[in-house]
Amino acid sequence: MVAAEAMVFIEQEGTDMQVTDPVCGMPLEIGKAAANEVWQGQKYYFCSGSCHDKFRAAPDRYAGKVGDKGKPAGSSAR
Numbered sequence: 001m002v003a004a005e006a007m008v009f010i011e012q013e014g015t016d017m018q019v020t021d022p023v024c025g026m027p028l029e030i031g032k033a034a035a036n037e038v039w040q041g042q043k044y045y046f047c048s049g050s051c052h053d054k055f056r057a058a059p060d061r062y063a064g065k066v067g068d069k070g071k072p073a074g075s076s077a078r
């Protein structure tokens with residue numbers, strides 16, 4: 001077996017920064033994110049490839065849930 005070179009990616013922002021997966025809402029550290037995506041200038045991190053796929057399928061559906069200054073979606077009235 002040929003050992004693949006270790007994947008190393010070092011980001012300036014720090015890998016222990018806590019973020020939220022916009023799809024499932026799970027908190028995770030950047031360094032442990034399985035995938036990430038830049039959408040409309042904002043970077044999002046995902047716990048798994050399937051969450052990433054869901055986000056890419058409908059980014060506007062998920063992206064608004066992260067971040068504090070967005071208005072709540074009008075889909076659920078209380």
Ligand SMILES: [Zn+2]
Nearest residue numbers: 021024047051
């Ligand atoms: Zn997830």
